[in-house]
Amino acid sequence: xxxxxxxEGNLATPRGFRAAAVAAGIKKVAGALDLALIFSDARDTxxxxxxxxxxxxxxxxxxxxxxxxxxxxxxxAVIVNSGNANAxxxxxxxxxxxxxxxxAAKLLGLxxxxxxxASTGVIGVPLKLDLILNQLPVLVRNLSIENAEDVPRAxxxxxxxxxxxxxxxEAGVRSVCLAGVAKGAGMIHPRMATxxxxxxxxxAVAPTVLRDTLRAAVNGSFNRITVDGDTSTNDxxxxxxxxxxxxxxxSGAKSASWFAAGLAELCQTLAKLIAKDGxxxxxxxxxxxxxxxxxxxxxxxxxxxxxxxxxKTALAxxxxxxxxxxxxxxxxxxxxxxxxxxxxxxxxxxxxxxLDAGFDDDDARRELDQKQLTxxxxxxxxxxxxxxxxxDLTHD
Numbered sequence: 001x002x003x004x005x006x007x008e009g010n011l012a013t014p015r016g017f018r019a020a021a022v023a024a025g026i027k028k029v030a031g032a033l034d035l036a037l038i039f040s041d042a043r044d045t046x047x048x049x050x051x052x053x054x055x056x057x058x059x060x061x062x063x064x065x066x067x068x069x070x071x072x073x074x075x076x077a078v079i080v081n082s083g084n085a086n087a088x089x090x091x092x093x094x095x096x097x098x099x100x101x102x103x104a105a106k107l108l109g110l111x112x113x114x115x116x117x118a119s120t121g122v123i124g125v126p127l128k129l130d131l132i133l134n135q136l137p138v139l140v141r142n143l144s145i146e147n148a149e150d151v152p153r154a155x156x157x158x159x160x161x162x163x164x165x166x167x168x169x170e171a172g173v174r175s176v177c178l179a180g181v182a183k184g185a186g187m188i189h190p191r192m193a194t195x196x197x198x199x200x201x202x203x204a205v206a207p208t209v210l211r212d213t214l215r216a217a218v219n220g221s222f223n224r225i226t227v228d229g230d231t232s233t234n235d236x237x238x239x240x241x242x243x244x245x246x247x248x249x250x251s252g253a254k255s256a257s258w259f260a261a262g263l264a265e266l267c268q269t270l271a272k273l274i275a276k277d278g279x280x281x282x283x284x285x286x287x288x289x290x291x292x293x294x295x296x297x298x299x300x301x302x303x304x305x306x307x308x309x310x311x312k313t314a315l316a317x318x319x320x321x322x323x324x325x326x327x328x329x330x331x332x333x334x335x336x337x338x339x340x341x342x343x344x345x346x347x348x349x350x351x352x353x354x355l356d357a358g359f360d361d362d363d364a365r366r367e368l369d370q371k372q373l374t375x376x377x378x379x380x381x382x383x384x385x386x387x388x389x390x391x392d393l394t395h396d
Contacts, residue, residue: 002169002170002171003169004167004168004169004178004261004262004265004266005167005168005169006165006166006167006269007166007167007168007177008166009166009168009177009179010145010148010149010151010164010166010179010181011038011148011151011164011179011180011181011198011200012144012145012146012148012179012200013145013148013166013168013177013179014176014177014178014179014200014201014202014242014244014245015177015202015242015244015245016040016041016042016045016202016242016243016244017038017039017040017041017145017148017200017202017240017242018039018041018143018144018145018147018148019036019037019038019039019143019144019147019148019150019151020036020037020139020140020142020143020144020147020148020150020151021033021035021036021037021139021147021150021151021153021154022034022035022036022135022138022139022142022154023035024081024131024132024134024135025131026081026082026083026084026121026127026128026131026132027082027083027121028083032083033150033153033154034081034082034083034154035079035080035081035082035131035132035135035139035154036079036080036081036139036150036151036154036155037077037078037079037080037104037136037139037140037143038077038078038080038148038151038198038200038240039076039077039108039143040076040077040200040240040242041242041244042076042242042243042244043076044074044243045074045075045076045240045241045242045243046073046074046204046205046206046207046210046240046241046243047068047071047073047074047075047116047207047210047238047239047240047241048068048073048207048210048211048213048214048238048239049064049065049068049116049214049236049237049238049239050214050215050218050222050235050236050237051064051065051235051236051237052234052235052236054235056087056088057087057234058085058086058087058088058093058119058123058234059086059087059089059093059094059096059097059119060086060097060117060118060119060234060236061118061234061235061236062094062097063094063097063098063101063116063117064116064117064118064236064238067101067112067113067114067115067116068116070113071113071114072207073207073208073210073211074114074207075113075114075115075116075240076108076110076114076115076240077104077105077108077110077114077115077116078115078116078117078118078198078238078240079100079101079104079115079116079117079118079132079136079139080117080118080119080120080154080155080196080198081118081119081120081121081127081132082119082120082121082154082155082156082157082183083120083121083122083157084119084121084122084125084127085119085120085121085122085123085234086119086126086127087119087123087124087234088123088124089124089125089126089127092126093126093127095129096126096127096129096132097117097119098112099129099133100115100117100129100132100133100136101115101116101117102115103132103133103136104136104140107136107137107140108140116238118196118198118234118236118238119234120155120157120183120196120234121157151181151198152164152181152183155181155183155196155198156183157183159183159184159277160277161273161277162181163181163182163183163184163270163273163274163277164179164180164181164182164270165179165180165266165269165270165273166178166179166180167179167262167265167266169258169262171245171247171255171258172247174245174246174247175245176201176202176203176245176247176259176262177201177202177245178199178200178201178203178262178263178266179199179200179201179266180197180198180199180200180266180267180269180270181197181198181270182195182196182197182198182270182271182273182274183195183196183197183274184196184274184277195222195235195274196234196235196236196237197222197236197237197238197267197270198237198238198239198240199214199237199238199239199240199263199266199267200239200240200241200242201239201240201241201242201259201263202241202242202243202244202245202247203241203243203245203247203248203249203259204241204243204245204246204247204248204249205241205243205248205249205259206249206251208251209249209250209251209256210239210241213249213256213259213260213263214237214239214263216260216264217260217263217264217266217267218237218267220264220267220268221264221267221268221270221271222235222237222267222270222271222274224271224387224388224389225271225272225274225275225388225389225390226275226303226306226307226388226389226390237267239263271389272284272389275389275390275391276391281391281392281393281394282316282371282391282392282394283315283316283370283371283372283373283391283392284371284372284373284389284391285306285315285372285373285374285375285389285390285391285392286373286374286375286387286388286389287302287305287306287374287375287377287387287388287389287390288302288374288375288376288377288385288386288387289301289302289305289377289378289379289385289386289387290376290377290378290379290384290385291378291379291380291381291382291383291384291385292334292336292379292381292382292384292385292386293334293335293336293379293381293382293384294382294384295384295385295386296334297334297335297336297379297381297384298334298379298384298385298386299386299388300332300333300334301328301329301332301334301336301377301379301386302377302386302387302388303332303388304328304329304331304332304333305325305328305329305332305375305377305388306388306389306390307328307390308324308325308327308328309393310324310327310328311324311325311328312390312391312392312393313392313393315368315373315375315392315393316392316393316394316395318365318368318369319365319368320345320350320359320361320364320365320367320368322343322350322351322356325343325350325351325375325377326338326341326343326351326354329341329377329379334379335381336379336380336381337354337379337380337381338354339353339354340353340354340379340380340381341353341354341377341378341379341380342376342377342378342380343375343376343377343378344375344376345364345367345368345373345374345375345376346367346370346373346374346376348363348364348367350364
């Protein structure tokens with residue numbers, strides 16, 4: 001099996017999928033796309049999802065979790081709206097999600113349990129069901145490969161650009177595709193945040209394998225980005241596998257590791273686009289920790305640095321104040337000797353063995369002026385490493 005490569009396309013590039021988007025009037029901006037439908041023509045479409053860990057969960061999160069549990073990982077449609085999160089809306093909000101699924105299922109000839117629901121937008125405001133029901137017939141009529149191009153725009157809220165990625169590889173004489181779209185710019189601290197991601201593939205993957213592979217991919221991507229440290233009520237990542245390529249992914253076989261590598265690459269690409277689009281951000285920043293005693297220590301240090309407002313404002317101003325980085329590492333809870341720590345921005349040393357590296361301030365600022373940065377911290381305590389993607393914190 002060949003390596004995955006990025007290609008042009010959309011959510012319907014994997015065989016067996018169609019999609020469409022409309023302006024339903026949920027957003028306040030007239031004519032803005034705000035309702036999308038993703039549909040699989042394959043009768044046996046496997047599905048898996050990862051959701052917010054916030055105790056306060058939106059109605060669509062509750063319903064989609066339930067549907068995936070009831071079907072044991074089979075679904076054929078996703079209906080998603082932007083402009084309203086349908087969160088903290090009580091029994092009426094849950095009824096809105098349920099009726100949305102029922103209406104879509106009736107039009108598509110499915111069981112309501114085969115329809116997953118997602119929402120993003122303002123919290124605590126009732127979502128008007130009639131706006132969705134009025135446009136569902138239009139969405140179903142417009143389902144096509146071409147109209148899938150509109151989905152990334154329809155799920156945006158404060159995003160400044162649409163986020164999508166399509167990967168393809170060859171598996172013998174057949175090709176396999178993975179495609180994904182995502183939204184998110186604020187309230188981003190996935191474990192998971194106000195971020196949504198929808199993924200399609202034409203590989204044939206059993207629900208249990210798809211669930212386990214998605215969990216690993218999310219833990220290495222969406223769960224490793226932070227913009228503002230807030231974990232939202234609506235985070236959702238859903239993947240549908242149509243099997244239309246005829247290529248089967250089997251647990252424990254080479255195909256499983258090959259598929260996992262592709263899904264991990266897709267999720268990381270989308271996750272980094274979310275971090276890059278952080279509200280008011282100007283720089284995409286990777287925080288890489290190595291030499292930790294344990295993986296947990298590496299993760300603690302990376303997250304503390306990536307979430308530190310002082311570090312993020314220093315990065316915004318291209319200020320080589322490495323003391324803020326070491327300070328954040330120190331309160332992270334990780335075990336290390338400060339006198340052994342090295343800190344670099346890209347390959348430029350700011351700190352050696354816990355002391356100033358004797359750098360030229362102007363050279364350091366030029367390094368920090370770049371729009372993509374890597375902050376590297378070597379604790380010199382062991383062999384464990386970790387990485388988090390974040391952004392700077394500007395006045396905006």
